Amino acid sequence: xxxxxxxxxxxxxxxxxxxxxxxxxxxxxxxxxxxxxxxxxxxxxxxxxxxxxxxxxxxxxxxxxxxxxxxxxxxxxxxxxxxxxxxxxxxxxxxxxxxxxxxxxxxxxxxxxxxxxxxxxxxxxxxxxxxxxxxxxxxxxxxxxxxxxxxxxxxxxxxxxxxxxxxxxxxxxxxxxxxxxxxxxxxxxxxxxxxxxxxxxxxxxxxxxxxxxxxxxxxxxxxxxxxxxxxxxxxxxxxxxxxxx
Amino acid sequence: xxxxxxxxxxxxxxxxxxxxxxxxxxxxxxxxxxxxxxxxxxxxxxxxxxxxxxxxxxxxxxxxxxxxxxxxxxxxxxxxxxxxxxxxxxxxxxxxxxxxxxxxxxxxxxxxxxxxxxxxxxxxxxxxxxxxxxxxxxxxxxxxxxxxxxxxxxxxxxxxxxxxxxxxxxxxxxxxxxxxxxxxxxxxxxxxxxxxxxxxxxxxxxxxxxxxxxxxxxxxxxxxxxxxxxxx
Numbered sequence: 001x002x003x004x005x006x007x008x009x010x011x012x013x014x015x016x017x018x019x020x021x022x023x024x025x026x027x028x029x030x031x032x033x034x035x036x037x038x039x040x041x042x043x044x045x046x047x048x049x050x051x052x053x054x055x056x057x058x059x060x061x062x063x064x065x066x067x068x069x070x071x072x073x074x075x076x077x078x079x080x081x082x083x084x085x086x087x088x089x090x091x092x093x094x095x096x097x098x099x100x101x102x103x104x105x106x107x108x109x110x111x112x113x114x115x116x117x118x119x120x121x122x123x124x125x126x127x128x129x130x131x132x133x134x135x136x137x138x139x140x141x142x143x144x145x146x147x148x149x150x151x152x153x154x155x156x157x158x159x160x161x162x163x164x165x166x167x168x169x170x171x172x173x174x175x176x177x178x179x180x181x182x183x184x185x186x187x188x189x190x191x192x193x194x195x196x197x198x199x200x201x202x203x204x205x206x207x208x209x210x211x212x213x214x215x216x217x218x219x220x221x222x223x224x225x226x227x228x229x230x231x232x233x234x235x236x237x238x239x240x241x242x243x244x245x
Numbered sequence: 246x247x248x249x250x251x252x253x254x255x256x257x258x259x260x261x262x263x264x265x266x267x268x269x270x271x272x273x274x275x276x277x278x279x280x281x282x283x284x285x286x287x288x289x290x291x292x293x294x295x296x297x298x299x300x301x302x303x304x305x306x307x308x309x310x311x312x313x314x315x316x317x318x319x320x321x322x323x324x325x326x327x328x329x330x331x332x333x334x335x336x337x338x339x340x341x342x343x344x345x346x347x348x349x350x351x352x353x354x355x356x357x358x359x360x361x362x363x364x365x366x367x368x369x370x371x372x373x374x375x376x377x378x379x380x381x382x383x384x385x386x387x388x389x390x391x392x393x394x395x396x397x398x399x400x401x402x403x404x405x406x407x408x409x410x411x412x413x414x415x416x417x418x419x420x421x422x423x424x425x426x427x428x429x430x431x432x433x434x435x436x437x438x439x440x441x442x443x444x445x446x447x448x449x450x451x452x453x454x455x456x457x458x459x460x461x462x463x464x465x466x467x468x469x470x471x472x473x474x475x476x477x
Contacts (some may be wrong), residue, residue: 196362199439199440200437201433201437202435202464203441206439207461210439210443215432215459216457216459217278217461218270219275221434221463221464221466222473229429230271
């Protein structure tokens with residue numbers, strides 16, 4: 001069946017089901033807000049920064065040296081998350097996290113061309129997050145000498161991880177915003193679906209197109225105002241009304 | 246409780262007979278438009294027996310029939326409204342007449358037509374209610390007696406209008422459509438399915454009915470669509 005969709009019809013559809021669309025949007029937003037605030041465990045993140053820098057005798061900055069250090073970071077990222085380090089961390093922490101759990105908590109990020117990289121730990125307990133981050137950093141700092149066969153450790157902890165105040169996940173505002181958009185889209189989609197499934201005659205055009213019969217007339221649906229008006233009229237009715245058309 | 250019910254009944258009545266209670270309202274004007282259009286389509290043959298039906302229940306057959314009868318009576322015609330919906334009769338509620346004697350009594354020759362007909366509060370509009378609900382409506386409506394009754398009614402009245410059961414539910418409407426001069430199909434906006442309307446049309450055409458056209462009922466309109474020509 002060939003059907004053209006006009007912009008006006010689209011607006012009509014949306015206007016007709018506006019209440020439903022708004023309701024779905026509101027419910028989705030509220031539900032996501034509720035889940036974010038009440039049910040999801042907040043995750044805290046704590047980070048520590050580590051500088052990679054070889055001590056060099058002469059006072060000049062050697063660019064090759066810097067380059068080497070920057071490229072070393074890629075290696076260090078792997079080392080930090082290696083079982084060798086993590087097992088030691090686990091021993092020091094004497095907590096019940098397994099190595100693989102620790103592995104999934106830890107993220108190593110580095111800026112491009114910078115000798116500093118960041119170790120971030122995400123944990124549901126803020127103090128634990130800081131403790132793990134610091135333990136990882138200190139373990140790494142002491143172990144790196146042995147692993148890389150260096151005389152002196154070439155990493156320095158720039159900033160210690162401290163206990164975060166507010167969780168980074170979940171972000172209720174973001175979740176609600178996403179739910180709002182998704183709810184709005186679902187509502188609009190449902191409105192169009194209902195409109196499409198509604199196979200009833202609505203306008204004179206439908207009748208002429210479908211039945212190919214003349215439309216003798218259109219009776220509007222009475223609204224409350226008119227019903228009241230007609231009942232009011234009937235009370236002040238003066239005898240029988242003659243209407244000669 | 247009882248008073249509340251009474252009030253509801255009264256309001257329902259006034260709502261269904263808007264052409265009588267509020268003849269200046271836009272809706273009454275819309276009924277007069279329908280009247281005119283029926284009149285225009287009867288240029289060659291004068292339609293004296295009209296039948297109003299719809300594909301399913303709850304599309305506004307009885308309301309349309311009653312108001313159409315009222316506006317025709319207001320035009321100065323002597324009109325008889327016959328409630329041929331023997332399965333769910335409503336006309337006696339609308340016009341508040343007794344349903345003790347009616348169409349079924351006349352068809353079974355218990356009473357004469359004119360004894361069963363009562364005048365309504367609308368001038369020149371008479372009504373023949375359904376009478377007691379019979380077990381075999383279709384046979385009664387298809388009987389020879391029904392044709393005689395219609396003939397007799399036309400001697401007495403200018404117009405005879407039938408209220409009928411839905412086309413798709415039972416065959417009564419088809420039987421009557423075959424004998425009436427014109428058939429008006431009521432379609433409820435947002436109520437009637439397109440396929441149902443299409444099927445009704447086919448059934449009526451199969452019954453050799455003269456389909457005058459369609460009345461689109463219950464159309465949702467904004468207030469601004471109204472044309473208060475007479476002002477209220």
